[in-house]
Amino acid sequence: MLKAILLLGIATGVLGVPTSSHPEHNTHHELNVKISVANGLLKSPTDGRLVLMFAPNDTDPLEDTDVTSSPNYIFGKNVFDVSTKKAIDLSGGSNFSTETGVYGWPNVSLNDVPSGNYSVQAFLTRYEKVRRSDGSVVNVRFPCGDGAPNVNGFGSLTTDVAEYEVLGGQQTLTLVFNNLTAIEPLNGKEIGGCNQGNYEDTELLKYVKIRSKKLSAFWGRDIHRHALPGNLLTRPHWPADSGAFDYPSDTKFADAWNSGTIPATNTTAARPAPKMILVTFRHEAPYYDDSYAVNTANLGPYGDAINDELISHIEKLFHTIRAPYARVQEGGSTGGWESIANVIYRPDLFGVCFSSYPDSLDFHRHQDIELYTSANAYQRTDGSFVPSIRTHRNGTEVILASVAQENHWELTFGTASRSFNQWDIWNAIFGVQGYNNYPLEPWDKVTGEIYPEAVELWKPFDLSNYITSNWEGSRNLGAALAGRIYIYVGTWDDYYLNEGVQEFAKRTDAVGGAGWANVTILPEKSHGGNYQDRKIWDYLELVDGWIKDHAPDGTSPLSLSAVAPSTRGNQWKEVIQRGGRQAAVARQALPAIKAKAVHKGAEVQASVGRWDPGVTLEAMWAINGKPSGKPFAVKQGATVKYAPGKKGKLQLLVTGSKRNYATETRHSGEVLVY
Ligand SMILES: *[C@@H]1O[C@H](CO)[C@@H](O)[C@H](O)[C@H]1NC(C)=O
Ligand SMILES: *[C@@H]1O[C@H](CO)[C@@H](O)[C@H](O)[C@H]1NC(C)=O
Ligand SMILES: *[C@@H]1O[C@H](CO)[C@@H](O)[C@H](O)[C@H]1NC(C)=O
Ligand SMILES: *[C@@H]1O[C@H](CO)[C@@H](O)[C@H](O)[C@H]1NC(C)=O
Ligand SMILES: *[C@@H]1O[C@H](CO)[C@@H](O)[C@H](O)[C@H]1NC(C)=O
């Protein structure tokens, strides 16, 4: 989705859940795929995510892998220790074991690929094992200046495209990983790639790079941040009616800018350009091409890296006004969320946001999901599916994908929120770390069952909840942020983001009075365009006007209390204490028998301990280390009772299992039965 842009004032003045008719425990595997690794391709064995695609014959499987239109059958599997000596076997497919078995889209099992002729290709995304500074260990891919694609990213192993006929019976296809994905030379000027380099400066565009001390400390490796300020001062005239304010995106911008295509110089429009520089940030991260520009327990202190490290560096290089009123946040979609979140968390740093069609501002509606009150993220109580993507054709709403379809499609590209796709990055940003070190997901990605306890932990990123719960007190946001929040969305937003905006407006209005936040909802507008659907020229003048009005000599200067350091939120220390490894460990508890000793035949009670949401439990009593009775299923939070029929040392053993978690048995302390 679109990036946020920071404007700095210059000093001079189809619905359905895929099901498989061949679950994995069915040993009748018809279609098998064997993939080996060519000699010399890998220096050492690797872990990773294998993605196998079946596309229409004579087509490039990568041409269309989208959830809304994909003609492909896509299968994924986590693989470990892959080397020349060890071929990968794929067969079957199941929705129960997405982290170890084959999982496919739109059908779970390989056995569901209809007979016919296909272009077949496989990819292996390589993971690196990283120990973060909070002690958590994850296997992730670090993107390489390549836009963090969900498949075929830089350094992936690839096979040739093979044309195969699937016969519909017992059959084995063979493929060979024989190449690595190279980074595409973008415009010949790129120094970048995995070393996180930059483009060459041009007359109008300066590229800035720093090594972030905070991010490098968190990830235990060098992490660089980039910014691409475009110096508007040197362009004399802006077109009156150029299109969307969709720049600078990471790569192609420099050429477009220099060739005059963005924006086309229009001398007839002859109006002086507002004096400001535009800054966009490149902040690709493990989990996504964009860190959401805030501090999070799963991605690290990206907010601090951008706001404290990079912006202060930029302000040393350029002659900008170093005051909140002259720092304006703007953006659409992901950038819409980033721009508003940064003003809300950092009233001490930024003056105002113009946030367009932002990602969900209030989790009463996460897109169209009623996250706080529904039992299931995919299906409503009336049986209908929760939609995710829509468009309007001739005024009629057409649903292109459901939340279930998108999440299942994401699962083929990665488990444990590692697909580099939209729902997974939300899990990583809004969620804390799970006890398995990966994002604590708010619902079961296969079934959609919502875990209220995990959702509760999202609340610091529910922006209306954050504002209303810090309305007064030390942050005093009701007063500090008044007049500084501008939001725009259309009623036909493709991702239902208007709903979160409406919830945000409702809840902030309830405490601040109608219009506390300036919210514009334009009828029949879809996802895209500038703030309030303005022409770029009008938009920049609006921003310029806001800066002038809120300057110390303006009509309504920002007060010192509105920008006081005490207004600051999303502090890294709090974020990692609340959501990092130690917090995940502290959430756990062992089973415990509620007695010091017990008579033979008398009843004891025990708790099953505390586990992460979604862990299913099986308990068993043991006396003197030997099973005493059969294992039985038990719910989290339950109290179990038992009357031991034998003397000895009594224990309760509870085994917890969850997808992407190591299955673990926890023992209560021993209680003497006499
Ligand atoms: C998982 O697979 C089973 C067996 O094929 C099927 O009955 C069930 O509906 C599937 N569940 C989901 C959520 O796809
Ligand atoms: C490939 O697909 C095209 C279009 O569907 C079809 O006309 C053609 O016969 C196919 N070729 C093979 C070898 O299956
Ligand atoms: C495979 O998925 C397609 C598209 O969702 C569906 O129409 C078809 O019935 C599925 N086939 C099987 C065997 O599940
Ligand atoms: C697949 O292609 C072969 C020719 O390569 C052709 O004989 C066969 O009919 C095709 N199968 C289908 C299902 O189109
Ligand atoms: C390997 O892939 C690159 C593109 O990433 C391509 O240019 C090259 O020709 C491929 N080499 C082989 C042997 O297929």
Ligand SMILES: *[C@@H]1O[C@H](CO)[C@@H](O)[C@H](O)[C@H]1NC(C)=O
């Ligand atoms: C240039 O600006 C004028 C005046 O606003 C407008 O009428 C004209 O369409 C613009 N031309 C281009 C190429 O943008």
Ligand SMILES: *[C@@H]1O[C@H](CO)[C@@H](O)[C@H](O)[C@H]1NC(C)=O
């Ligand atoms: C919209 O309606 C017009 C006239 O009825 C029709 O020609 C056109 O194909 C329709 N467009 C879409 C996208 O359905």
Ligand SMILES: *[C@@H]1O[C@H](CO)[C@@H](O)[C@H](O)[C@H]1NC(C)=O
């Ligand atoms: C909201 O802001 C826009 C842009 O500055 C302005 O045109 C509009 O009047 C404002 N709405 C209210 C209710 O203040």
